Amino acid sequence: xxxxxSLPKIVTEELPGPKAKEVLERRKNxxxxxxRCIYPCVMEKAEGAMIEDVDGNIFLDWIGGVxxxxxxxxxxxxxxxxxxxxxxxxxxMFNVVTHERYIELAEKLAxxxxxxxxxxxxxxxxxxxxxxxNAVKIAKGYTKRPNIIVFTGGFHGxxxxxxxxxxxxxxxxxxxxxxxGVYRAEYPYLYRKPEGMTEEAAIDYYVNSLKxxxxxxxxxxxxxxxxxEPLQGEGGFIPAPIEWIKAVRxxxxxxxxxxxxxxxxxxxxxxxxxxxxxYWKEAGCAPDIIATAKSIAGGVPLxxxxxxxxxxxxxxxxxxxxxxxxxxxxxxxxxxxxxxIERDHLVERSAEIGKRCFEVFGSWKEKYxxxxxxxxxxxxxxxxxxxDKTTKEPNAQIVNELVAACAQKGLxxxxxxxxxNVIRFLAPLVITxxxxxxxxxxxxxxxxxxx
Ligand SMILES: Cc1ncc(COP(=O)(O)O)c(C=O)c1O
Numbered sequence: 001x002x003x004x005x006s007l008p009k010i011v012t013e014e015l016p017g018p019k020a021k022e023v024l025e026r027r028k029n030x031x032x033x034x035x036r037c038i039y040p041c042v043m044e045k046a047e048g049a050m051i052e053d054v055d056g057n058i059f060l061d062w063i064g065g066v067x068x069x070x071x072x073x074x075x076x077x078x079x080x081x082x083x084x085x086x087x088x089x090x091x092x093m094f095n096v097v098t099h100e101r102y103i104e105l106a107e108k109l110a111x112x113x114x115x116x117x118x119x120x121x122x123x124x125x126x127x128x129x130x131x132x133x134n135a136v137k138i139a140k141g142y143t144k145r146p147n148i149i150v151f152t153g154g155f156h157g158x159x160x161x162x163x164x165x166x167x168x169x170x171x172x173x174x175x176x177x178x179x180x181g182v183y184r185a186e187y188p189y190l191y192r193k194p195e196g197m198t199e200e201a202a203i204d205y206y207v208n209s210l211k212x213x214x215x216x217x218x219x220x221x222x223x224x225x226x227x228x229e230p231l232q233g234e235g236g237f238i239p240a241p242i243e244w245i246k247a248v249r250x251x252x253x254x255x256x257x258x259x260x261x262x263x264x265x266x267x268x269x270x271x272x273x274x275x276x277x278x279y280w281k282e283a284g285c286a287p288d289i290i291a292t293a294k295s296i297a298g299g300v301p302l303x304x305x306x307x308x309x310x311x312x313x314x315x316x317x318x319x320x321x322x323x324x325x326x327x328x329x330x331x332x333x334x335x336x337x338x339x340x341i342e343r344d345h346l347v348e349r350s351a352e353i354g355k356r357c358f359e360v361f362g363s364w365k366e367k368y369x370x371x372x373x374x375x376x377x378x379x380x381x382x383x384x385x386x387x388d389k390t391t392k393e394p395n396a397q398i399v400n401e402l403v404a405a406c407a408q409k410g411l412x413x414x415x416x417x418x419x420x421n422v423i424r425f426l427a428p429l430v431i432t433x434x435x436x437x438x439x440x441x442x443x444x445x446x447x448x449x450x451x
Contacts (some may be wrong), residue, residue: 129157
């Protein structure tokens with residue numbers, strides 16, 4: 001049986017197995033401790049939603065490289081596309097020589113990205129943080145304004161600017177001073193809305209929190225952009241309610257501020273749409289700029305900023321770009337990712353996987369006191385664990401136990417959330433039904449054992 005069709009199977013007496021243990025020991029010696037890893041899995045090869053380790057153990061991957069592997073590990077079409085490109089050239093440097101894959105991918109992304117504007121342009125970079133940072137630079141270049149607004153729970157990366165934009169300061173300990181001009185409003189975390197408020201009142205409350213930034217930190221006419229994740233990833237898999245998005249859009253329109261969607265984790269079929277901003281567009285509140293990365297090229301480093309030609313071309317010459325942006329191997333992979341998503345109906349598959357996850361996780365919410373909330377869009381789903389449903393006290397401890405226990409049984413799951421008490425579902429969208437069910441079984445057994 002091919003690895004991609006296998007089910008999780010642990011064959012060594014303990015995990016990590018002997019070969020993995022040896023590699024992990026070596027890792028300790030040369031890899032910074034700050035680059036954390038708590039998993040016992042050392043990869044030998046991977047296909048679809050499955051990883052085989054160096055000892056022959058088979059893991060089911062529900063993390064997908066943290067949202068990078070929507071089309072699965074080593075998709076054969078992607079492998080061929082990258083191999084074919086590698087025989088021609090790896091790299092050209094786009095300020096020096098033009099390569100057609102860059103243009104072709106830019107054309108395709110411009111055609112499908114749900115950003116405002118008729119004509120669109122695309123700029124490529126290498127990581128999510130770079131895409132976000134460039135999106136901010138582009139917004140500043142267009143508006144000629146200095147400040148931006150971001151949100152509680154937001155995660156945008158680890159460069160100086162994106163570390164500043166990221167809410168959780170555990171990601172920025174000892175790294176200051178930070179750039180000025182980054183102000184924060186409250187993100188609509190409805191599960192933890194102020195006690196006793198209706199959802200409607202809470203949305204007004206969160207909109208007001210945004211407007212207060214204009215009073216307390218930066219007058220609106222100095223704000224270039226409001227940067228938000230359509231569905232917060234690291235912050236705990238929290239979808240932004242559409243009524244709140246509509247209000248943000250109207251504030252942006254009134255004040256001449258650009259609305260930037262950070263679709264680094266939500267892009268490329270993850271949420272049941274190619275981009276989560278399609279939900280916004282359908283509701284009449286499309287963003288002005290999309291920054292995206294992760295699954296864009298299925299594991300080859302690539303990121304993109306997509307916006308209208310009017311906005312993009314207002315940026316002063318020489319202020320954006322970089323050596324590797326739009327690298328030829330990455331663009332070849334990116335083109336194939338779009339083709340595979342369309343041909344294999346991965347947007348529809350994402351919605352289908354999400355529906356099944358909601359059924360199963362929803363039933364756990366009924367059964368288990370520790371499962372406080374199940375939320376998400378398409379196949380981007382979070383389960384928030386609490387000590388009890390009434391107090392909603394975050395339960396990071398059980399989440400840590402579940403992550404460790406599931407790994408021991410061959411299921412890789414990861415935490416998220418400002419309290420570290422959310423489990424995120426980010427399995428490759430090529431996961432088979434059988435693999436999905438096998439994952440549910442391991443996960444539920446771990447919950448039963450942990451409570
Ligand atoms: C929403 C979001 N923005 C930005 C980033 C940063 O991306 P990268 O790690 O590629 O710099 C991430 C990474 O998790 C993310 O989830």
